[in-house]
Amino acid sequence: MRFLLVVPPLAGHVAPLRGVAAALVRRGHSVAWCGPCPELSTLVSGRVFPAGDSGPFAVALRPPGLRGFAALKYLWESYLVPLADAMVPGVAAAVTAFAPDVVVVDQQAMAGALVAARCGLPWATSASTSTELADPLGALPKIASWVAQLQAGLRARHGVVVGDLRFSPHLVLAFTTRALAGDSRWPVAYVGPVPAPAAGEWSPVDDRPLVVVTLGTSNAAAGGRFLAESLDALAAMPAVQGLVVDPSGALVSGTVGLARRIPQVAVFARASVVVCHGGHNTVCEALAAGVPLVVAPIRDDQSMLAQQVVAAGAGVRLRFDRAKAADIRTAIESAPDFADGAARIRESFEAAGGAEEAATRLESLANP
Structure with a gap:
């Protein structure tokens, strides 16, 4: 089987999927990555399809003092939505070239959901963090409505009829556990974190805690x-x-x-x-x-x-x-x-x- 992993060029979002990709390869499957390059190529090994240029939308460009709604507004308007628009052509090209059986989509790489839904492919959400699982905007209906409108604009621009792009109707992989994150309003598979391999050794100076x-x-x-x-x-x-x-x-x-x-x-x-x-x-x-x-x-x-x-x-x-x-x-x-x-x-x-x-x-x- 063939699995296409669509991700933003962010180490924390890519990290758990590296272990999943390795597990799939060990089982004899083909795996490819798709996301903004050259950044993504420095984070993963194997076949990489370029999709978009994250430069103009980099999280690192965010003013460091932003907090609360200002930070959320920047995240959606200056990063998530423009990154999705920029990535769609590359993701579509990757789907054509690689012909995946399943598309795995990070929650911050909504282009993967748009293309998979448009092509009728089964897709899974990769929730690298538990932020969205507990519905953080549930008590803020006006902000939740604003986010929904931004997503509606994405769906309309790319000709897709599907629900929330952050949650696949097929499978949501949550890289945490219910014991830590609590219950979710969404049906999710709590698979736990995927730790990175130990990179180097270290010894304490003495026996103190x-x-x-x-x-x-x-x-x-x-x-x-x-x-x-x-x-x-x-x-x-x-x-x-x-x-x-x-x-x-x-x-x-x-x-x-x-x-x-x-x-x-x-x-x-x-x-x-x-x-x-x-x-x-x-x-x-x-x-x-x-x-x-x-x-x-x-x-x-x-x-x-x-x-x-x-x-x-x-x-x-x-x-x-x-x-x-x-x-x-x-x-x-x-x-x-x-x-x-x-x-x-x-x-x-x-x-x-x-x-x-x-x-x-x-x-x-x-x-x-």
């Missing part, structure tokens, strides 16, 4: 103050071994470990507490290791992920823009109280099946 602080590489500009406060918090905690990930290299410390980047899976396997921004991959990689979290969300889906962590009893939440060293220290000291909750989430991840379960679901879609 390890506390890791990371905000992800894309938040370096916004995270300087929080990282500095975290450094001060850890410097005042001699009973723990601190490691602060500072992509800028601007921080200096004689007592707390600093790194521009880390082999995250390997480091989290040794950690006692992870302090992070609430990015889906970081949260899942920490909880996959059974490590309780201190979450300081910055924007986008991170606030929802932080709430899920708290509701699951797997960690504590901080205000990113207000937390001082004393607040961060208190949160770190309380985080071990949530170890049992983190262990429960780890067990749910292990039981969900990950890439192999996702591959099985996709095979069933190709052979109903």
Whole structure:
């Protein structure tokens, strides 16, 4: 069977599908990718069909201070909708050339849904994060209506009659578990996260409990103050071994470990507490290791992920823009109280099946 994976050029969205693609290939299927190039070609291996140019619509161009509705408005009007329009011709060409049995569509690559629906192909949604599963706009009908109108415009421009482009009527793969994300208003297959292979090894300096602080590489500009406060918090905690990930290299410390980047899976396997921004991959990689979290969300889906962590009893939440060293220290000291909750989430991840379960679901879609 042949599977076409349509994605935006965003590492966090591509990451879980890399493992699914590998599982499909191991089972003897053909897999190809489709998305904006050359960016996508740097994120995946194998056959890649170009679709659109993400340059004019890059998320990285978003003003860093946007929050709330302003951030949502930018995401839809300046990224999701124009990216979908730009990608449709390339996705259509890929479908013609590759002749897939199933199209797998990331929620932020709606061109895949438009083309699959227009061609009458079965398609599956890849929900790389749980943001949309809980209907975040359910209590905001005017904003929900505005999003619906933007989607209606997309469908009209491309001659498609289908429902919400973010949710396939055939299959929605959610790379989380009900234990963390809760119930969804949509029928979804909770397959759990698909962890990246460990990239490198890492050993702690000593036997003290390890506390890791990371905000992800894309938040370096916004995270300087929080990282500095975290450094001060850890410097005042001699009973723990601190490691602060500072992509800028601007921080200096004689007592707390600093790194521009880390082999995250390997480091989290040794950690006692992870302090992070609430990015889906970081949260899942920490909880996959059974490590309780201190979450300081910055924007986008991170606030929802932080709430899920708290509701699951797997960690504590901080205000990113207000937390001082004393607040961060208190949160770190309380985080071990949530170890049992983190262990429960780890067990749910292990039981969900990950890439192999996702591959099985996709095979069933190709052979109903």
